[in-house]
Amino acid sequence: MINYTGTYTDQYELTMAQVYFQKGRENEKAVFDYFFRKLPFHSGYAVFAGLEDLLDALENLRFDDKDLSYLSEIGFPADFVNYLKDFQFKGDIFSSREGDLVFPNRPVLRIEANIIEAQLVETLLLNILNFQTLIATKASRMRMVAGNRKLIDFGLRRAQGAGGYSASRAAIIGGFNATSNVRVSRDYDIPVSGTMAHSFIQSYEDELSAFRDFAESRPDDCVLLVDTYNTLKSGIPNAITVAKEMERQGHSLKAIRLDSGDLAYLARQSRKMLDDAGLPNVKIAVSNQLDEYVIKSLLEQEAPIDVFGVGTSLVIGSPDAALDGVYKLVLLDGKPRIKLSENLGKVTLPHKKQVYRISDSNGNWIGADAIALEEEQNFTKITHPFDVLKSLSVKNCLKEPLLAKVMENGKRLEKPRTLEEIASFSMERLKKLSPEYKRFNNPHIYKVGISDKLMKERDILIETLKKD
Secondary structure, three states: OOOOOOOOOOOOHHHHHHHHHHHHOOOOOEEEEEEOOOOHHHHOOOOOOOOOHHHHHHHOOOOOHHHHHHHHEEEEOOOHHHHHHOOOHHHOEEEEEEEEOOOOOOOOOEEEHHHHHHHHOHHHHHHHHHHHHHHHHHHHHHHHHHHOOOOEEEHHHHHHOOOOHHHHHHHHHHOOEEEOOHHHHHHHOOOOOOOOOHHHHHHHHHHHHHHHHHHHHHOOOOOEOOOOOOOHHHHHHHHHHHHHHHHHOOOOOOOOEOOOOHHHHHHHHHHHHHOOOOOOOOOOEEEOOHHHHHHHHHHHHOOOOOEEEOHHHHHHOOOOOOOOOOEEEEOOOOEOOOOOOOHHHOOOOOEEEEEEEEEOEEEEEEEEEEEEEEEOOOEEEEEOOOOEOOOOOOOOEEEEEEEEEEEEEEOOOOOOOHHHHHHHEEEEHHOOOOHHOOOOOOOOEEEEEHHHHHHHHHHHHHHHHHHH
């Protein structure tokens, strides 16, 4: 994981913290909610990712000597810099489980800490959770259309700098099987996969020699890139020749890879040539500007593809590129706080809250999450946060609480889950979501509503602030 230190932040977090310190407010207890306002990719859901990385970062977050020296250089006062020498995050975190499905305008995570600690971790939290949730959601959409075919992350070279590191992790949570990113494979125990570049073949006088040398070096993991010169007239015939030679030596060609041209047509022709040569077990992998729509189209054309290598669109979260997650103060020293706006959709919800996933009496999700005051237990109705004419009875429904304490006094409460465990949990949750929320075109809108008590508290606070 990236080595985060205290200066991995925006300056305004530090300037606010300086004022809190100088005014003696460092012991005020703050509560912040993390949530997002809009689903990415016109999707019907998002996959929450990045929590384990965030907890690791917060447990170890410090201002090192270089940080402190730099802050002094840019004008922060000596007493405040001295205070930061002993900075540690000692707050509590209540969160959705990583890999769960999350929806707009409901708390995904809550931080409780002193006002300086809570403020100084904002940028880090948003940076990790927004990006990984975006990428995990993109990966999940590809997994839905790919079925049981293999998905490999090929995106590091096209990623925005070090973002490729986090993207590879998030892709696994969303359902990918492996990555080409060796560093991430090392750090997170992710299966690693890679073949060859066209330059490898171009470095030889002929394609067949390149294939032979590669097969000799990697006899148990040989995938041949067949489109450097001519896929059907050169690449596939040479791959067949090498595959037969490997068989005589007791090995097998694992796959061929197509990286250009009409992938559906070339996959069908390649499959026929391989089968006719008695090589039905050689897989077909494809790459080149893939996304969920291209994968869907290829499979609708019944292209015999076994493996998809996805790069750019995955690791940059194309076309959205960012999740609009925000971090808002909702309670300070026991007093509710709210942000008002002329845009009703940006009015926040005060107080500590719990979020519940609503199911019918048989445990089937009905497509709704409820936001209630933390101490509420028996609410029977939820209402749209910004449209009081839209409400839903939950009187006879089951309510699954979604926010659980995962960190106390700056220490995680459970050992980290593996990516395999998180991905498996995410797939199980996705199975519980009705198909109409998972379709690509005009997915059904998942309902998020608030309890009557929470609405009353919000409205009272709004009226109070309007009078001031």
